[in-house]
Amino acid sequence: MAKASNAARPEPQRLNSVEELATLRQELLDSKDPNQAEIVVCYGTGCLASGARQVEAALKKALKAADMDVKVRPLIKTTGCRGFCSQGPLVVIQPEGIFYQKVSPQDAEDIVQALAQDAGPVQRLLYRDPKTGETIPHEKDIPFYKLQERLVLRRIGSIDPTDIYDTIAAGGYQALAKALTSMEPEQVVAEVEKSGLRGRGGAGFPTGRKWRGALKAIEKKGRPVYVVCNGDEGDPGAFMDCMVMEGDPHAVLEGMILGAYALGAEQGYLYVRAEYPVAIEHLSIAIEQARSLGLLGENILGSGFSFDVRINRGAGAFVCGESTALFTSIEGKAGEPRPKYVRSVEEGLWGRPTVLNNVETWANVPLIIENGGDWYAGIGVPHSTGTKVFSLVGKVNNVGLVEVPMGVPLGHIVEEIGGGVPGGKPFKAVQTGGPSGGCIPYELKDTPVDFDSLKAAGSMMGSGGMIVMDERDCVVDVARYFLRFLEEESCGKCIPCRLGLTRMREILDDFSRGKGSQKDLEDLESLAQAIKDGALCALGGSAPNPLLATLRYFRDEYLAHIEGHKCPAGVCKDLITYRIDPDKCTGCTSCARMCPQGAISGEKKKPHAIDESACIRCGICLETCEFGAVEVF
Amino acid sequence: MVEFEIDGQKVQAQEGWTVLETARKYGIHIPTLCYHEAVKPSGACRLCVVELREGDWSKVVISCMYPVAEGLKVFTDSERVKNVRRWILEMLLAECPASEEIRQLAAQYGVTSTRFAIHDPDQDCILCGLCVRVCAEVVGANAISTVGRGVHKQIGAPYLEPGSDCVACGSCVTVCPTGAMRRRLDAVRGKPKVELAR
Ligand SMILES: Cc1cc2nc3c(=O)[nH]c(=O)nc-3n(C[C@H](O)[C@H](O)[C@H](O)COP(=O)(O)O)c2cc1C
Ligand code: SF4
Ligand code: SF4
Ligand code: FES
Ligand code: FES
Numbered sequence: 001m002a003k004a005s006n007a008a009r010p011e012p013q014r015l016n017s018v019e020e021l022a023t024l025r026q027e028l029l030d031s032k033d034p035n036q037a038e039i040v041v042c043y044g045t046g047c048l049a050s051g052a053r054q055v056e057a058a059l060k061k062a063l064k065a066a067d068m069d070v071k072v073r074p075l076i077k078t079t080g081c082r083g084f085c086s087q088g089p090l091v092v093i094q095p096e097g098i099f100y101q102k103v104s105p106q107d108a109e110d111i112v113q114a115l116a117q118d119a120g121p122v123q124r125l126l127y128r129d130p131k132t133g134e135t136i137p138h139e140k141d142i143p144f145y146k147l148q149e150r151l152v153l154r155r156i157g158s159i160d161p162t163d164i165y166d167t168i169a170a171g172g173y174q175a176l177a178k179a180l181t182s183m184e185p186e187q188v189v190a191e192v193e194k195s196g197l198r199g200r201g202g203a204g205f206p207t208g209r210k211w212r213g214a215l216k217a218i219e220k221k222g223r224p225v226y227v228v229c230n231g232d233e234g235d236p237g238a239f240m241d242c243m244v245m246e247g248d249p250h251a252v253l254e255g256m257i258l259g260a261y262a263l264g265a266e267q268g269y270l271y272v273r274a275e276y277p278v279a280i281e282h283l284s285i286a287i288e289q290a291r292s293l294g295l296l297g298e299n300i301l302g303s304g305f306s307f308d309v310r311i312n313r314g315a316g317a318f319v320c321g322e323s324t325a326l327f328t329s330i331e332g333k334a335g336e337p338r339p340k341y342v343r344s345v346e347e348g349l350w351g352r353p354t355v356l357n358n359v360e361t362w363a364n365v366p367l368i369i370e371n372g373g374d375w376y377a378g379i380g381v382p383h384s385t386g387t388k389v390f391s392l393v394g395k396v397n398n399v400g401l402v403e404v405p406m407g408v409p410l411g412h413i414v415e416e417i418g419g420g421v422p423g424g425k426p427f428k429a430v431q432t433g434g435p436s437g438g439c440i441p442y443e444l445k446d447t448p449v450d451f452d453s454l455k456a457a458g459s460m461m462g463s464g465g466m467i468v469m470d471e472r473d474c475v476v477d478v479a480r481y482f483l484r485f486l487e488e489e490s491c492g493k494c495i496p497c498r499l500g501l502t503r504m505r506e507i508l509d510d511f512s513r514g515k516g517s518q519k520d521l522e523d524l525e526s527l528a529q530a531i532k533d534g535a536l537c538a539l540g541g542s543a544p545n546p547l548l549a550t551l552r553y554f555r556d557e558y559l560a561h562i563e564g565h566k567c568p569a570g571v572c573k574d575l576i577t578y579r580i581d582p583d584k585c586t587g588c589t590s591c592a593r594m595c596p597q598g599a600i601s602g603e604k605k606k607p608h609a610i611d612e613s614a615c616i617r618c619g620i621c622l623e624t625c626e627f628g629a630v631e632v633f
Numbered sequence: 634m635v636e637f638e639i640d641g642q643k644v645q646a647q648e649g650w651t652v653l654e655t656a657r658k659y660g661i662h663i664p665t666l667c668y669h670e671a672v673k674p675s676g677a678c679r680l681c682v683v684e685l686r687e688g689d690w691s692k693v694v695i696s697c698m699y700p701v702a703e704g705l706k707v708f709t710d711s712e713r714v715k716n717v718r719r720w721i722l723e724m725l726l727a728e729c730p731a732s733e734e735i736r737q738l739a740a741q742y743g744v745t746s747t748r749f750a751i752h753d754p755d756q757d758c759i760l761c762g763l764c765v766r767v768c769a770e771v772v773g774a775n776a777i778s779t780v781g782r783g784v785h786k787q788i789g790a791p792y793l794e795p796g797s798d799c800v801a802c803g804s805c806v807t808v809c810p811t812g813a814m815r816r817r818l819d820a821v822r823g824k825p826k827v828e829l830a831r
Contacts (some may be wrong), residue, residue: 499727
């Protein structure tokens with residue numbers, strides 16, 4: 001990210017005490033005119049992909065051209081992902097919080113002029129509520145945001161993540177200051193225990209208990225102890241951790257520093273997948289800046305406590321997110337898991353006591369220390385406290401990053417925050433927990449989204465991926481997709497996973513061609529159990545979950561494939577036929593023009609027809625037809 | 634001394650032993666493929682699974698690495714154990730159709746045919762990694778390694794280039810449970826013509 005802030009910044013000067021940090025923060029707050037306009041451009045991955053860089057350049061140009069007219073020269077700032085990626089590129093005018101969506105470079109001039117002349121927002125760029133049709137000028141009033149509770153994401157979208165001063169002004173490192181001045185290391189552990197925080201990386205292990213376990217192991221084995229951040233995020237469709245690392249890297253760092261203080265660790269590791277270059281860049285900048293201010297490294301804030309971190313780039317293998325594989329990967333060996341009969345808190349990285357936590361877990365720690373474990377435990381539900389960030393993708397209107405308190409009903413997230421399925425039909429199911437999770441059908445839409453309820457429903461929280469499926473998604477196809485993914489990602493060390501996943505996928509391949517029997521279904525279930533019981537690590541051990549969950553809720557759809565030779569969702573190509581309903585067809589010819597095979601014929605204004613033998617079942621005609629005349633069956 | 638039960642039989646073990654070590658001391662048979670006293674266990678083949686039970690709770694673990702603990706109740710032949718074992722043997726029949734040793738072992742457990750597709754009728758390596766471990770841990774030569782990941786994993790000289798690290802001690806051939814290493818040694822040491830290890 002380019003350094004966009006044009007505010008005058010003090011030269012970095014080492015802070016030698018907590019008081020100096022407080023003074024710096026006060027200076028930063030005093031130097032800022034709260035009424036000064038700020039043009040905030042979202043520089044998250046989604047908005048960058050839809051052209052945020054060009055928008056920012058155009059805004060700068062327009063600002064320059066308008067220089068004469070603008071009374072208070074507004075600042076341009078770039079931030080991490082605001083979460084509402086499907087509406088990008090996003091531009092927000094602060095301090096009022098005017099929300100512009102789908103901004104293009106051509107809009108830059110109008111945006112700047114509106115500001116210069118105090119003319120009110122540019123109407124055409126405002127968000128329009130699809131339900132009421134009314135425009136909503138302010139970000140905070142948009143249902144997508146209004147119904148969220150953004151704690152972990154609280155600074156993302158308002159701070160420039162490459163500028164530590166911006167973070168400090170926004171309250172960064174206040175929790176560290178508090179811990180260093182008023183808490184013994186053990187109290188930090190106790191506070192995390194009290195908060196009820198559970199790991200956000202997948203299994204939901206209580207973080208405080210993990211830290212306590214490490215303290216016990218240290219009693220036996222002594223130090224060094226390591227703290228490690230798991231930023232390998234490999235679930236397809238998941239991007240929460242990426243956005244946190246990109247948008248508020250200091251939150252992750254501060255969490256790790258607090259953890260290190262609690263455990264007496266001197267070295268930490270941030271394991272980030274190499275496919276996240278921006279996250280790595282922002283973390284590197286954050287580490288540099290924190291070091292130069294004395295918030296990281298030797299003698300942090302003059303307290304005598306020293307801790308430093310380094311970044312390890314993950315090689316991009318999904319299995320390297322598994323704790324023991326992650327350790328061997330950091331140690332420079334092939335990332336293969338080992339049995340975990342001895343826990344990582346006792347024998348982790350380099351055989352030493354180690355605390356490994358997920359990105360979002362670490363980012364929660366400063367919140368807990370600053371506001372207290374009791375405060376945190378009051379958010380969410382009793383056994384799943386706090387909030388959870390989800391990446392909401394699939395057949396849903398509002399694709400993006402959402403943060404809600406634990407325990408909110410699934411349907412609320414999809415229908416209220418996510419705006420439901422395009423076209424307004426109910427969703428069919430929601431896949432949670434990625435390739436290790438399962439799906440929750442529409443009938444169970446009131447299921448509270450917390451660790452235990454999702455598990456009881458046959459799925460899991462996982463790292464927070466949420467893929468919405470509608471009637472055009474086939475459960476056999478979905479189960480095949482995840483199995484194929486894991487088959488590719490299996491490290492190959494243990495036999496059940498290396499060979500068993502392929503076999504399961506082969507059976508599903510047969511199903512998708514209408515081949516298979518009741519006996520195959522039984523085989524599949526017994527093989528799934530053998531893999532669950534037999535695989536070495538949780539990659540293999542949880543690989544059967546998407547299959548088992550879809551079987552549990554959609555057994556009929558499986559039977560439709562193997563007994564009825566039909567794919568009710570119209571996805572499995574070998575089992576479907578496309579047809580044009582002559583009564584509905586207006587003869588507009590669009591489908592005939594779009595068909596890549598030239599399989600559609602008919603005269604203008606007369607019903608068209610599909611030549612079944614030439615049709616490759618790509619579905620383009622179905623999407624093209626505006627009259628709903630194309631049918632799949 | 635740690636006391637626990639295997640298949641209802643009271644057994645005693647030293648602190649730090651594994652369930653498998655204890656079972657062997659009592660002559661209780663548990664099949665293994667990737668385990669060898671000479672090297673560290675790795676937990677790759679999963680054939681040595683046993684079930685632990687405590688009231689309603691039950692869990693399948695591998696005996697070659699699971700540390701003994703007071704009061705464990707271990708079952709070596711429960712339905713869950715048999716299910717895992719049968720499927721693994723079926724997988725192995727398909728993966729290594731050329732290994733007589735695997736065929737005999739499978740037959741012992743009543744597995745004589747496989748539902749898995751056979752991709753290479755000449756294959757006999759089960760990728761247990763014993764050869765690699767013995768070469769590294771006992772011989773110290775590091776002449777062999779696993780190459781590739783997942784279904785593409787193979788055993789061979791590093792980067793599949795025959796090298797000069799092999800000291801021709803034959804330890805790998807001795808520990809190999811399927812006889813596969815015998816055919817592969819030349820590929821490690823660098824005689825031409827012989828096909829590289831898979
Ligand atoms: C195959 C596999 C992949 C995993 N990938 C990740 C990952 O990308 N990020 C993550 O935080 N945890 C991942 N985990 C979970 C970690 O093993 C570990 O439980 C987690 O990082 C612990 O942190 P937490 O307690 O804060 O969740 C993965 C686990 C498995 C089995
Ligand atoms: S379960 Fe799969 S990924 Fe895990 S160790 Fe076994 S082969 Fe490797
Ligand atoms: S060659 Fe033999 S010892 Fe080596 S991995 Fe294959 S089966 Fe195991
Ligand atoms: S990238 Fe801009 S909202 Fe997500
Ligand atoms: S013998 Fe225990 S896993 Fe192979």
